[in-house]
Amino acid sequence: MENIDQKYQKLKDIIHSYNTLAVAFSGGVDSTFLLKVAADVLQAKTASKTPENNVVAITAKSISFPEREHKESEDFCEKNDIKQVIVSVDQMKIEGFANNPPDRCYLCKKVIFSSIIEEAKRLGITTIAEGSNADDTTDYRPGMKAIEELKVKSPLKEAGLTKEEIRILSKRLGLPTWSKPSFACLATRFVYGEEITEEKIKMAGAAEEILFGSGFSQARCRVHGDMARIEVPEDEIKKLLEDETRQTIFKRIKALGFSYVSLDLQGYRTGSMNEILNYDTSPLL
Known part of the structure; x- marks a missing residue:
């Protein structure tokens, strides 16, 4: 069984295989860790080129995420000199969302990630990643179906990193989110x-x-x-x-x-x- 350091190295290797990356960034524990590692790995990889453009945080702004969360995401990107792009999504206009069926998350994620992909392509980035981790396979998560259909990468899950391991590594990196409470839409x-x-x-x-x-x-x-x-x-x-x-x-x-x-x-x-x-x-x- 791989230990935390082996998983961390596997994550960095996965990210190193990308040339550019757009991270779906909410400001939560997982996406903050993913964004920080991506910035460190890819900016070092292309230091002689245009490091300010090879990692971009794309944040979806919607009614179901409090303004506090958006502000924290903006503060993090500004402090770490990472380009952030905001895309606004009106969830109340998503067909079926207000009816709240069991697959509501699928309907919503399909629209949100389609918007993120469109924005990433406008920026010249074709690889998009999100912050699902290895623990996210243990609960009912219909949104993962949309992520898979849209071919969005999930590097943390691919590396086998659990939530607790991400918190430990986040603390090592000095990230303010290492002890942040989990938040969901x-x-x-x-x-x-x-x-x-x-x-x-x-x-x-x-x-x-x-x-x-x-x-x-x-x-x-x-x-x-x-x-x-x-x-x-x-x-x-x-x-x-x-x-x-x-x-x-x-x-x-x-x-x-x-x-x-x-x-x-x-x-x-x-x-x-x-x-x-x-x-x-x-x-x-």
Whole structure:
């Protein structure tokens, strides 16, 4: 079995095989690490040519990613002297998106990555990569089907790097994201089949900002009609149940427009909306 250093070298070798690269960059743990390694490897490879143009970060701006995330992505690119291009995507205009079917992520990723590919080609770059890792094969992820169809590279997954290994390597590289909480598109907060609206996306995002602002290390606000189902790490549930904290959070989240605010006693976990699905029979896997 390969150790973390062998996987890291494999990643650098994979990236070195590209001449130019556009990284789909969200500012999260995985894409930040991928972008940094790509910049280091490819700019060194072509130092005598045009290093400022061989690695480009392309960031899709949409309603389902908070402004905070976009600002952090811009700050990182500016600090590391990496060219960043923003493409705006109106997710509410994507056919089927608002209906929130189980393959919503496929529909959305197909449009978003098509826009990224189009922008990359305009810049003269034909290789596009994204930040899926080896752990992303363990959950229902229909968006991966769109990525594969569009022939977008997934170097972290190809190198066999897990999320924890990416955090360890990110810390070694001094990246500020090494301990950043995982984040997923706010559209993942809705129970399948429930209509997604711009108003409710903003409500879910605002509820999570309240929880993070209250000191929780991770948080999700799952939307079930007019009810907010709150997830925080299992070892932080006790903190939320402290009377003053509980009442304050309840009042602030209810004020966003929810009729009910509930706590998921199982605690935070990724993909909790997928627990009702039968992965084995899904045609998208």
